[in-house]
Amino acid sequence: MSIEVSRVSKLFGDFVALDDVSVSIPTGQLTALLGPSGGGKSTLLRIIAGLEQADTGRIDIEGRDATRLPARKRNVGFVFQHYAAFKHLSVARNVAFGLEIRKTPKDQTADRVHELLKLVHLEQFADRLPSQLSGGQRQRMALARALAIQPSVLLLDEPFGALDAKVRKELRDWLRRLHDEIPVTTVFVTHDQEEALEVADEIVVINNGRIEQVGSPDELYDAPANYFVMSFLGPVTHLDGKLVRPHDVEIHTQAPVPVAGDTVAGGATGGAQQTAAAGPAVEGTVVRTVRVGFEARVEVAVAGADGADQSVEAVLTRAEARTLGLAPGAKVWLRQAPGSISIDAPAAAEPRELVAAV
Amino acid sequence: MTTTAPPVAAAPEAAATGLPARRRAGRRAAPGSTRLTPTAGVGLGVALIWFSALALLPLIAVLVETSTGGWPVFWSTITNAQTAAALRLTITQALGVTAVNIVMGTLIAWVLVRDRFPGKRALEVLIDIPFALPTIVAGLVLLTLYGPNSPLGVNVANTRAAVFLAFLFVTLPFVVRTVQPVLAELDKSVEEAAASLGASPFTTFRRIILPALTPAIAAGAALSFARGISEYGSLVLLSGNLPMRTEVTSVRILSYLENGDQAAAAAVASVLLVVSLLVIVALDVLQRRVVRRG
Numbered sequence: 001m002s003i004e005v006s007r008v009s010k011l012f013g014d015f016v017a018l019d020d021v022s023v024s025i026p027t028g029q030l031t032a033l034l035g036p037s038g039g040g041k042s043t044l045l046r047i048i049a050g051l052e053q054a055d056t057g058r059i060d061i062e063g064r065d066a067t068r069l070p071a072r073k074r075n076v077g078f079v080f081q082h083y084a085a086f087k088h089l090s091v092a093r094n095v096a097f098g099l100e101i102r103k104t105p106k107d108q109t110a111d112r113v114h115e116l117l118k119l120v121h122l123e124q125f126a127d128r129l130p131s132q133l134s135g136g137q138r139q140r141m142a143l144a145r146a147l148a149i150q151p152s153v154l155l156l157d158e159p160f161g162a163l164d165a166k167v168r169k170e171l172r173d174w175l176r177r178l179h180d181e182i183p184v185t186t187v188f189v190t191h192d193q194e195e196a197l198e199v200a201d202e203i204v205v206i207n208n209g210r211i212e213q214v215g216s217p218d219e220l221y222d223a224p225a226n227y228f229v230m231s232f233l234g235p236v237t238h239l240d241g242k243l244v245r246p247h248d249v250e251i252h253t254q255a256p257v258p259v260a261g262d263t264v265a266g267g268a269t270g271g272a273q274q275t276a277a278a279g280p281a282v283e284g285t286v287v288r289t290v291r292v293g294f295e296a297r298v299e300v301a302v303a304g305a306d307g308a309d310q311s312v313e314a315v316l317t318r319a320e321a322r323t324l325g326l327a328p329g330a331k332v333w334l335r336q337a338p339g340s341i342s343i344d345a346p347a348a349a350e351p352r353e354l355v356a357a358v
Numbered sequence: 359m360t361t362t363a364p365p366v367a368a369a370p371e372a373a374a375t376g377l378p379a380r381r382r383a384g385r386r387a388a389p390g391s392t393r394l395t396p397t398a399g400v401g402l403g404v405a406l407i408w409f410s411a412l413a414l415l416p417l418i419a420v421l422v423e424t425s426t427g428g429w430p431v432f433w434s435t436i437t438n439a440q441t442a443a444a445l446r447l448t449i450t451q452a453l454g455v456t457a458v459n460i461v462m463g464t465l466i467a468w469v470l471v472r473d474r475f476p477g478k479r480a481l482e483v484l485i486d487i488p489f490a491l492p493t494i495v496a497g498l499v500l501l502t503l504y505g506p507n508s509p510l511g512v513n514v515a516n517t518r519a520a521v522f523l524a525f526l527f528v529t530l531p532f533v534v535r536t537v538q539p540v541l542a543e544l545d546k547s548v549e550e551a552a553a554s555l556g557a558s559p560f561t562t563f564r565r566i567i568l569p570a571l572t573p574a575i576a577a578g579a580a581l582s583f584a585r586g587i588s589e590y591g592s593l594v595l596l597s598g599n600l601p602m603r604t605e606v607t608s609v610r611i612l613s614y615l616e617n618g619d620q621a622a623a624a625a626v627a628s629v630l631l632v633v634s635l636l637v638i639v640a641l642d643v644l645q646r647r648v649v650r651r652g
Contacts, residue, residue: 051550071553084551088569088649097565098555142551149555 002027002153002185003048008057010043010209017043018054019209025153025202028183030176032190032200036232040209041189042157048187049155050074062152077146077184081158083138085130091141092117092126098149116144119178136167143175147182156188160195172199193233197221205229222341223272230272230343237313238345239302239336240282248340249314251298252333253324256281272341281333284312286326296321300334417631424628427621435625440601441610445626447521448607449633452586455525456637459582460575463533470534471541489531493591500524501595516598521606524593525586532585533578540574569649576645580638587630 003025010018018040025031033041046052048059050071059066066074086094092113099109117123120140122133130138139159146154159175160168176199179186190196196203197217205212205220205228213225224230230243237246250256284302291297296318304310312334316324326332336342394402424432435441469475470482488496502508504523505515514520544567552562590608597604607626614623 049554051554071550072556072558074554075556076554078551078554080547080551082545082547084545084547086548086552086566097552097557101556101561145551145555 002062003187004058004060005044005048006058006060008044008047008054008059010040010047010052010055016209018047021057021206021209021211023204023211023214025185025187027185029201030179030186030188030199031202031204032188032196033204033206034190034193034196034200034232035206035212037191039207041191041206044206045155045157045187045189048153049076049078051078075149075152077149077151077154079139079142079146079154079156079159081161083130083135083142083162085138085142087130090127090129091122091133094130094141095144095148097145102149112148116148119147119181120144134167135163136171139163139171143178147184151184154184154186156186158189158191161190168195175199197233205232207232224341224343225271227343227346230341235313235315238310239312239334239342241345242336242342243345244336244340244342246297246313246315248337248342249312250281250335250337251300251314251316251320251324251326252281252335253330255283255333256335272343274339274341281335282312283331283333286328286330286332287311288328289321289326291318291321294318296326298326300332302334420624420627420631423620423624427625431621432625432628435614435622436629440605441622441626443602444605444607444610445629447518447605448587448630451518451521451525451606452583453637455522455529455586456579456583458526459529459533460579463530463578463582464537464571464575466534467537467541471538485531485534488527488529493528493589494595496527496592497524497595500527500592505596515596516600516604518597518604520596520598521593521604524596525589528589528592529582529585532582533575536574536578536581537571540571544570569651572645572648576641580641583637583641584634587634 005021005023005025008018008021009016021040021044033044035041043052047054048061050066050069050073054067057067061074061076071078086097089097095113095116096109099112104112113126114123117126120143122137122140122144125133125137125141130141133141139162143156143159160171163171172195175188188199197220200217202214202216203220204214207228213220213229215223220229221233224233227243230236235246236243237249238244239249282302284300287299287301289296289298294317295315298314298316298321300312300314301309302312314334324332427435436445466485470478470485491499500520500523501515503510504512504520506513514523548566549562552566553559557565588608589606590612593606594609597606599605599609607630611623611626614620614626
């Protein structure tokens with residue numbers, strides 16, 4: 001394990017940023033720290049980098065105790081959300097900074113800088129000032145600067161957070177390819193679940209200063225450990241007292257025949273369960289349909305347990321929606337698709353609190 | 359619109375550097391463009407009139423006054439032993455004070471921006487007092503504190519130290535006030551980036567923070583120097599104005615004027631003007647060099 005975080009806690013005044021967190025970051029992989037803002041993920045990253053001190057606990061980097069080591073002695077590459085460019089230095093000298101500090105011979109530094117600028121596709125901008133670069137280019141420069149010192153781990157704090165959606169997507173793909181080329185242990189912080197699912201080998205979900213789940217993108221998506229993880233990893237809706245994904249809600253225009261079958265329990269209590277067979281359907285009325293691109297979102301009002309109407313969201317393809325002839329006011333039956341996963345919804349009040357925390 | 363760069367010429371270069379041609383051409387054209395919007399025109403006009411009336415005309419008047427005496431008067435004035443001594447004293451003391459201010463002003467600004475301590479607000483206000491006080495009052499205060507009857511037991515009256523002290527007193531706020539806002543705006547993550555790349559706190563200060571502060575320090579130093587060489591009120595009481603020893607240029611100019619020798623007074627003033635200009639230019643050159651070196 002490249003980074004071992006053991007029992008780390010951190011308080012900012014009364015605010016608990018990290019509460020007894022332990023996690024192992026595997027060597028040579030791309031790990032995402034995923035969670036809502038204020039959840040503690042950036043604090044954890046900064047503690048690993050030595051930019052913040054843990055109140056209690058221990059950090060080992062490559063088998064060496066780094067808990068009390070200052071940032072400059074950790075040999076860690078750090079990339080900041082807002083680039084942290086050295087504004088008065090050219091792009092090449094920004095990248096060379098760490099090598100100059102290490103008193104690397106001039107010709108070696110020049111070679112390495114050239115190589116890195118080529119890697120991040122900035123070789124023709126070597127003599128520009130950072131202010132003459134776009135946001136995406138500046139972040140690539142920052143990445144080259146961090147890689148120049150051949151860090152034992154590379155840490156990225158919301159690296160694409162300040163960029164617009166299109167550039168963000170490009171850089172995300174590029175980071176993945178770059179990592180396959182230079183497999184340095186990389187940890188990046190993000191609040192964007194799509195970014196984490198798409199780029200990372202492993203995801204650590206952090207919320208309220210605690211780790212909710214650690215696993216590969218597939219594990220997290222197919223077997224979320226709890227209500228929070230499932231609701232954070234994508235859209236969810238409530239159906240018949242269960243948390244399900246809207247695209248796992250089947251819509252029927254006639255009452256379907258229930259097929260007997262057991263639910264297969266997932267992991268721990270409160271974890272995901274997989275439905276083996278189609279259960280009984282719930283009757284409801286279509287309230288509204290919205291078409292977004294290729295998908296159609298259908299909002300259905302269902303009578304809840306307490307008599308009040310509950311809103312269930314279902315997502316289907318445009319063609320399906322057209323075949324079913326769904327229009328506001330239509331009577332429909334909803335049920336969870338066979339083979340899909342669900343989590344027992346906690347008491348009625350709780351979901352709202354969780355959503356508010358996000 | 360006389361010097362717009364032809365976009366065709368700009369295009370190949372832009373392609374080579376990877377910048378969109380349109381943007382490059384636009385940037386190229388901007389400095390040559392003389393088109394002003396009506397509001398900008400009015401603004402520029404007002405600024406020019408204001409500047410001319412308050413600064414340019416008086417400056418020219420000084421030079422004209424100097425030239426009426428002709429070269430011989432000018433030369434004999436500034437080579438006069440007493441005047442030359444006053445010029446030497448004023449310029450060296452002002453340079454020394456500026457050097458001290460560069461260090462102390464930056465330090466005080468640092469403390470005010472980066473540290474939290476009780477009484478910070480009060481100090482913040484006190485910094486400007488030397489600047490706000492009428493200089494003759496400042497002179498009186500300095501004489502009481504550091505004169506023959508000093509309650510502190512420090513007597514610098516009638517010495518060159520008195521000149522230095524008075525200069526220090528009145529120029530205290532300049533560097534502090536120019537550096538403070540720049541320091542407050544500095545992005546902390548830049549320092550963290552330097553640290554993560556292996557830089558020690560000192561190296562981070564020298565290579566990252568200092569270049570960012572240098573333009574502000576230079577501006578404050580220029581102000582402080584200019585204020586120093588023109589100082590009168592705060593030092594006349596304490597320095598004793600001893601010819602050849604503690605007499606400064608402004609006192610010298612005043613005595614020329616009192617003797618009705620306007621041309622000589624103007625000649626000394628012109629020298630001060632040129633020296634100020636040289637120092638300000640030198641500071642700017644130095645500043646650019648520090649920033650570039652990083």
